[in-house]
Amino acid sequence: MKNSSNTDMKQVFEQLANMNKVEPSINLYAQTLNKIQRQKIIPLFWVKVVACLFILFIGSEFYLTTNKNNTAKKDISIIIYKTNNILYDE
Amino acid sequence: MKFDEIYFEHHKIVFNLALQYVQNIEDAEEITQDVFVKVFDNLDSFKNQSSLKTWIYRISINQSLDFIKAQNSQKRNFLSSIFSLNDTKFKYEATNFNHPGIELEQKEAYQKIFEAINQLSDHQKTAIILLKIEDKSQAETAEIMNLNVKALESLFQRAKKNLEILLNQKGYK
Incomplete structure (x- = not known):
């Protein structure tokens, strides 16, 4: 089979094999340990999300509680009104 | 350990x-x-x-x-x-x-080779890297890639052919 390509693949592979191995930076170990440590810390984003949800929860509880008190006042005023009617009819 | x-x-x-x-x-x-x-x-x-x-x-x-x-x-x-x-x-x-393992005067040639390698599929790229750069044996490479040796050989031949085509297109000599 005629090889019409211009590229000598044997030469290409020889070039690849002749590349030098490189020594990694001595700081890389410390950087790796830092990365491992950072994994364990809860990201600040999620802390803020939880804080917002907590504030929303407290706020809604406060709203519901004050709303309940207002409803109770209405109930009392209805009773007083009925009582007044009964007395008046008599 | x-x-x-x-x-x-x-x-x-x-x-x-x-x-x-x-x-x-x-x-x-x-x-x-x-x-x-x-x-x-x-x-x-x-x-x-x-x-x-x-x-x-x-x-x-x-x-x-x-x-x-x-x-x-x-x-x-x-x-x-x-x-x-x-x-x-x-x-x-x-x-x-910026591959530190190559000499500066050969940078252009290596850049063309790696541009071609980068265009191969993941499996073909890995086969070339392990066999021809990392100098692993076929048995070692097959184990790493979880293939049998015949499948690896076939993969390598396809990779070599594609690499040759790509290098020709890039004008590598």
Whole structure:
């Protein structure tokens, strides 16, 4: 089979094999340990999300509680009104 | 085996392997860190189904390929948004070709070779890197890639043919 390509693949592979191995930076170990440590810390984003949800929860509880008190006042005023009617009819 | 022992025994292998995929020091360092974070996280669950070295090789290859996919994805989204492109064939090009394992006067030739390698599929690229740059035997490479030797040989032949075509297109001589 005629090889019409211009590229000598044997030469290409020889070039690849002749590349030098490189020594990694001595700081890389410390950087790796830092990365491992950072994994364990809860990201600040999620802390803020939880804080917002907590504030929303407290706020809604406060709203519901004050709303309940207002409803109770209405109930009392209805009773007083009925009582007044009964007395008046008599 | 303790983590620091594992690190110092394998960090050069991992770093150089990552370098063959990304061709610059900064990215190779980032990948190396990610590999050892994964090793640290999964060391307890490593069940000795393969050798530790093979396991670390597999993690390194997967992390390198994931890094490249992430880079391609960012590139595709950025260019797509500007040019409304739907082309999904963006292949990794080292943003900064700075492979310290090559001599400066040969940089241009090596850059062409790596540009061609970067255009191969993940499996073909890995076969070329392990067999021809890392100088692994067929048996070792087959074990790392979880293939039988015949399948690896077939994969390598396809990779070699495609690489030749790509180098011809790039005018490499």
